[in-house]
Amino acid sequence: MYRKFLRGQSSEEEMDQAEKFKNTLARYIDYRGIDIILHLKNGTVIELDKNRRLNGDVVIKNGKSGVVAQIEISEIQKAEFFAA
Structure with a gap:
């Protein structure tokens, strides 16, 4: 399974899309069998390993030494999203 979720709509659509995006991301963050790759607006690409969580509106990537990225x-x- 492979799924891509894009962002970037007008204001009202963006509010709905932002909420859908957050809900989708939260659901897949909880599934340990799903690999997640995030593409940030600044061009950075971050691969989330299995040790991740969502805290409000912040995705937290944990490593062996604690929090690696917020x-x-x-x-x-x-x-x-990729099925592992």
């Missing part, structure tokens, strides 16, 4: 949902351009 990504605001508003900074995410698109997310790709």
